[in-house]
Amino acid sequence: ETGVTQTPRHLVMGMTNKKSLKCEQHLGHNAMYWYKQSAKKPLELMFVYSLEERVENNSVPSRFSPECPNSSHLFLHLHTLQPEDSALYLCASSQGLGGSDTGELFFGEGSRLTVL
Amino acid sequence: AQSVAQPEDQVNVAEGNPLTVKCTYSVSGNPYLFWYVQYPNRGLQFLLKYITGDNLVKGSYGFEAEFNKSQTSFHLKKPSALVSDSALYFCAVRGGNTGGFKTIFGAGTRLFVKA
Numbered sequence: 001e002t003g004v005t006q007t008p009r010h011l012v013m014g015m016t017n018k019k020s021l022k023c024e025q026h027l028g029h030n031a032m033y034w035y036k037q038s039a040k041k042p043l044e045l046m047f048v049y050s051l052e053e054r055v056e057n058n059s060v061p062s063r064f065s066p067e068c069p070n071s072s073h074l075f076l077h078l079h080t081l082q083p084e085d086s087a088l089y090l091c092a093s094s095q096g097l098g099g100s101d102t103g104e105l106f107f108g109e110g111s112r113l114t115v116l
Numbered sequence: 117a118q119s120v121a122q123p124e125d126q127v128n129v130a131e132g133n134p135l136t137v138k139c140t141y142s143v144s145g146n147p148y149l150f151w152y153v154q155y156p157n158r159g160l161q162f163l164l165k166y167i168t169g170d171n172l173v174k175g176s177y178g179f180e181a182e183f184n185k186s187q188t189s190f191h192l193k194k195p196s197a198l199v200s201d202s203a204l205y206f207c208a209v210r211g212g213n214t215g216g217f218k219t220i221f222g223a224g225t226r227l228f229v230k231a
Binding site: 004006031041042043045048050055056077090092096097102103105106107108109110112 | 152158161211221
């Protein structure tokens with residue numbers, strides 16, 4: 001039990017499909033993140049939300065569209081993806097973005113995406 | 117630009133021997149430093165952090181890390197390795213003068229502990 005739940009754990013989609021990844025945190029945190037983990041590459045920060053407001057969009061292509069309806073839920077909407085987008089997508093949360101928050105991240109188990 | 121380097125792609129150690137996984141960082145100011153572990157098909161788990169104070173910090177599963185400001189290093193250590201420690205380990209930094217809330221990760225070091 002990590003306190004951060006991601007669904008689905010595995011997803012296979014064609015390049016013309018539309019799908020969504022879901023993340024829910026049960027920790028009462030105020031910040032949520034999407035990271036991309038590809039083989040042999042460092043983790044790439046994609047998006048950051050604080051109190052439902054997007055504070056970081058790290059030059060991510062528009063075929064990835066985040067949504068944060070409340071501080072407990074985070075979505076990543078996917079459309080017209082490319083095979084190179086195949087990766088493990090990790091959701092994380094933290095208490096906040098600074099101040100008294102010392103910043104450790106709490107990760108979900110990840111959603112393994114394969115784009116055919 | 118901020119960066120984190122983990123110079124070893126892989127570390128091999130025999131069970132019962134001490135282990136060290138190296139990390140150096142390039143961040144101005146006083147960042148927060150972290151180690152995370154990732155087991156196969158799982159997300160990352162927080163192991164330990166350095167914020168301020170004692171240079172030796174202790175974390176989960178018997179791991180500890182030593183902060184060295186002059187060498188800008190934060191090496192992960194364990195006195196006696198277990199086979200179950202085999203996993204992917206990530207060093208990370210957050211904060212400093214320009215980093216703000218972003219956590220920057222190293223590329224990871226795969227640890228193999230042989231029985």
